[in-house]
Amino acid sequence: MEESSELQSEENKVSNEKNKKRKLKTPAQLKALEDFYNEHKYPTEEMKLVLAEELGLTEKQISGWFCHRRLKDKRLMKDEAVANGRQDRSSGVIQDRGSGLGQDSCGSSKHADHRYLDPKEVESHGLYNHELSVADMTHRRRNHYPENVSGVDDTSSESSSFLQERFSQGQDPYDMEPSRHLTPNGALPPLNPKGAVKMGHKPSGYLKVKGEIEHAAITAVRKQLGRHYLEDGPLLGIEFDPLPPGAFECQTADTANEPYSVANPLLSNSPEIFAAKRQPSLSSDKQDKKACQNIKQRQSLYGYTNNFPGRNTFPDLYEDSTGEASAYNSNKSHRMSTKHGVEGMRSDSASNHSDHYEEKLTVKQKTLMLHGYDNINPKNIQRSEHVKSKPSSSIHNSRVPMDTEERGLSARMAKEEMFKGNRKAKNTYCDVEGAGMLSNEIMVAKRAKVDMLQQYNVKKSPVAEMELKKIQRSVAEMPSSFSEDETADTSSSLDY
DNA sequence: TTGTGTTTTATTGCCTCC
């Protein structure tokens, strides 16, 4: 009797704990979810299932998480809109917000959203993010949001190269026709034919308003920077030369000459980055492990292909990304980033770390590094998303969506970032490889490398898997001539 | 250490669409 009652109570306990106690998602899970969310705000059931399987969660949890995440985004959007509204009034740039943004007053957004854009149709392609304001975009940029979906005028390398990246990695398969994102060299086709048709090529209505908001943001950033953007000159007074032959070859680290360092000397000395590079990855949660195991099993299915000839291979990327990823094992050590650093976290943690460090990486590296960095302090991500957009000097590097007058600037930024990314990636890789590590350090690095790989694939694999299916399907259906043409077209579009 | 505020997660009910 006693035993049974004890058992019962224990069972109750367990079941209560199971049911009642909420369980925090592990950093890897969060990272994967966030990454996935960045790509697909409204995952299909299939996606959810795959995600759930990959992350060791239930579909319900996945659904719930996405639901809450969307709410969070909405809330943020609202806050940002309010914040921007104040700012806009002061700068006098934007007046017509309500008409375009479809602000929700606790639920009314439904109608607004549907009225201006069908979120389900649009959000999976990142268009939804156009509703986000600067701070959000800074964050989104970190997460490599594809923003230039409408083809409005964003020539930023961040978005395009990111998309190339995604496509080359097969990470955005769901809403894309396979042939579109399967371009051999990661060309960037129009993201969503539907969306493109819907949105048109000219910003109007919603996008127009958004552009105005962005303009205000740009204005604010400029004010913060206190420096002139030269219409045709280099970014922020940074001069850069045309890409010399052999620029992508391994170079010795020369941070002093790095444009970003020039622009942001402080960031290059960030102690967190320094620490991040040193600490091995210690994130070892059960669920993480489970997820990683799943990923491991799937890794054999998805060979990593470097779609950027002349760029770093995956292992190369790892050398950096591991360092970043490895730093996640001490929330405490990063707590300074929560409250004290909370202002502009999106731009500090997002830009601060990732920006200057990101600058040294190729796009692929950036993607990896982001994940790795996310792991450094997942709280940063979570919390940072609640940060109000406070102008910060680090925003300078955020990918502020551009108005017409920003095109030249963004184009330059695109080129420059690309250039820097390639150069620095090589540098960092060479640093790590040529640093003459001690054997155990190498071991640690390799181990972190594996960890990072696993974590990276947490995100990659579910998408990639479905990508694979879609490809197989579409290849079977697709006329060979069409696929070839498509390939040729898209590959040519990559040329810069 | 504790109290308080914030964030995240889980649950539930309602609404809309198919």
Added chain:
DNA sequence: GGAGGCAATAAAACACAA
């Protein structure tokens, strides 16, 4: 009617100041 999404709410987990 079922499925999916949104919003409200509660509660746990977390961050931080006193």
